Structures are given as structure tokens and as C-alpha cells.
Amino acid sequence: MRTTGKIIKYEIRDIARSKFVLFYFVFFLLLTEGLLRFGGGSTKTLISLSNVVLLVIPLMAIIFGAMYLYHSREFTELLLTQPVNRHQLFRGLYLGLAVPLALSYGAGLGLPFLLHGFNAEGDVALLLVMIGSGIFLTFIFTAIAFWISVTYNERVKGLGFSIVLWLFFAVIYDGLVLLVVAWFADYPLEKAVIGFTILNPLDLARILLLLQMDASALMGYTGAVFQRFFGSFWGISIATVALVGWTAIPFWLGLRRFAQKDF
């Protein structure tokens, strides 16, 4: 674990030099500040933010994650000739990227709210859920990106696949679910739809937010089914467990691959 800690330290130093994380922080800071200042009220701001969060975080995490691992191939090779265990190294590389991304997102979103305050009671909880699910998405899509770039040696292939995967989860998947629902409209599809939701981390994060917002009109088909089927408490619990699985499985696949890889 100590080695992992040291690798995280050196990677954070390297990332800090690349300025990307700073840009990421400033982006969320300005966006939140702008919405709070000109959008009127914390509730509206949070609803507007939710859409941005659900699209931008997975995109940034998956692209920057893949790029970073390709970029730090030299660093990886150097460390592998040293008495460093591959599992420790992979954990260090992963946390050294995911933690700064998650922190700059959380801080970028949180700071303006601390300055401006909230104008409805439920907004504090909503903000916390939003930061929490954004952090989940950061860890999930960084893990997926690492898995992809450990699997494909070619940078272009890896980056291309990352973008396609993001597009699939963010846009195509919902379309496919709607298509299935429309096709089999005569059958009871509730359980199948819940299954579809669990298979997409973006849908899970969206449902966590919507269950918290209590805005059933915005919930869409999957959200409505989820709430009716589980109620709020079980809905949130199941979605959270599924998100943990979505973090652990790609990470484990990447780790296994990394441990066997030839350099």
C-alpha cells in the first residue's frame, strides 16, 4: 500500500503540471457560478447542472483516462523495471488520476454553492447526491478507460473505442431501450427495463438524481418504473450497489489484463 501511495503522489505531481485538472475544476466552477448568478436559485441550477454532469463527466473521464495511460507508458515501463508490484502500480495509476478528477469536480461544483447558499431545504441533499454520483461516474469511466487502453496498444484505436463507448452509454443506449419498449409494448416490461437500467451506469446515476429531485415528470420511463418498483429507499440502495459493481468490474478486468501484459 505504501508503494501505491508513492505512485499516486508522483502521478498527481505530473498531472498538476499538465493543467488539465485545473481546467476541469475551473470549468465546473464557472458553470456553477454562472448558473447560480444568472439562472436564479439553487434548485434550478441543480436541475440544469444534472444534464451537464451526466454527459461531461463520463466523456472527460473516459478520454482523459485513456490518454493519460497511453501518455504514461514510459513512466509505467520505468517503474516496472524497479521492485514495484504490478497490482500496486495499476492501483496507483488509477487512483492518481481518478482522485484528482473527482476532487476538482466536487470542489468546482461545491464551492459556488457554499458562497451563495441554498434556497430550498432539499437542495443540500440533492447537491450531495449530485457530487456523489458524479464521483461514481468519474471512477467508473476512468476504470473503463484504463481497461481499454491496457487492452489496445494502439492509441488511436483505444481513443476511438473510448469515444464510441461514451456515445453508446450517453445517447444510443436510451434509444435502444425506447425501441425495445415500443416494440414489445403489449408485454409487461417493467422488470426488463430495470435490468436495462442497471446495465448502464449513466442511467443509474440519472435515477439517483431523479429520485432525489422528486420530479417525476422528468424521470422518464426507466426512472418512473424504478421508483414504482422499489420506492425511493430501495431504489437508491440498489442503484448505489450497482454503481459500486460498475466501478469494481472494469477496474478488476483492467488490473487482470495489466498483470499479464508484456511490455
Next chain:
Amino acid sequence: MISIRELHKSFGPLQVLTGVSLAIESGKITAILGPNGSGKTTLIKSILGLVKPDRGVIQIGEQVLNGDCRYREDIGYMPQIGHYPENLSLNDVMTMLQDLRGGKHPTDTQLLEKFRLGKEMDKALGTLSGGTRQKVSAVLAMLFNPKILILDEPTSGLDPVASSIFKDALIEERAAGKTIILTSHIMSEVEELADAVVFLLDGKIRFHGSPTEILQNTSESNLERGIARMMQEAVHP
């Protein structure tokens, strides 16, 4: 002693090592020779754990390689082409490697001084020339005074001055009892340094012995011609 038994490795359909068995003696310089693509680098990287063999056993001293990384504390590696983090300086890398080893290893910076790298210490590694980067690789390989040195074409990018400095350093290391494994295409260098020669072809060891044995076997006057004769005979028997 490093002993390797029945080592197999293929990359997809390409069989690179097909049953290599080899005992490398301690305290000597062993040169691994062979044409391009004969599996020299793969063999070296297998000892380092950078490449995972399909089958076979590698044993360093008493330690059988099994995924435990601690044996690498005793190995210094100089790659053919050193890839280093571009934004870090040699100073940064040295501090980092020391820190990763828990700071308990004393460092040996003699080579650094001999190469006069002092003024390059704080430059980003990405800005250094190929030859200077090769010197950096050499310095890093010897930094922790390892018992085993593994050098992949160590002098290929060095100028004659640096190359001689480095060869002298290797001879000193051997006198200090270090085990040195190197690959090279420069036969005069092998003749000058190596106590033992391993000739690798198509993933198999075709010859293992002293340089003088090659000369006797092939009745050639120098090592370059002897090796060339061996290569030709192996390809067209």
C-alpha cells in the same frame, strides 16, 4: 547464478522463444548474440518480468520468479531505447526511484560524474538528445549498485568517449563480483568484454561458451567472422 529452464514465449502466432535453457554464471560478463528478431530482448525482458513467459522457469540465485517483485531490487536494467517521463528531470527520476525503494538503498553516482551529466540533471528528460538519454539509462541502471546488470545494446547510441567510459565501468563492476548480461551487435566490444557468449537463433540457443571456443570451432581469426560463420551455418547447414 541465473538459471533458465525450457523458456517458451510467443506473441500471437510468432514464436519468439522456443525452449531456451541457460545458466548464466555470477561474476562474469555474458554476451547474448543473435540476428535481429532472434529473441534477445524477449529473453532479457523475461528475466526482468517485463514479458510474461508462456512456459518455463527462471531462477535467480535461490529465488524462482513467481510474480514477487522484490528480486528486482538487485537488478539494474538499461533498455535499448530509454523511454522516460518527458516532464521529469533526471534529478526527479532519481529521487523518485530512491523514494520507491524506501530510501534504504545507498546510491552510486560515480558514472554520473564520469559522464559529466551534472548540468543535465535538472533538464526535462524529453529535451535531452538520444545519446544523453542513453547515458541517463546507464546511470539509472547502476544507481542502486545492483548485483546483476542487464544491458540491452548499451553502447549503440554512445559516442566513443562515453562508450569507453562505460566499458571501463563494466570491467570495474565485474571485478567487484557483479553479474553482467548484455546484448550487442558490436563484436569488437563483445571480444573485449565478454567471458561467455550465448548465441541465440530463432528462439533457441545454438551456442554457449567462451569467445575462444567460437574461434576454435569455426577456425576464424576474429569473433566477428566466427559469429558470421555460425549464423550462416545455422541458416544454411
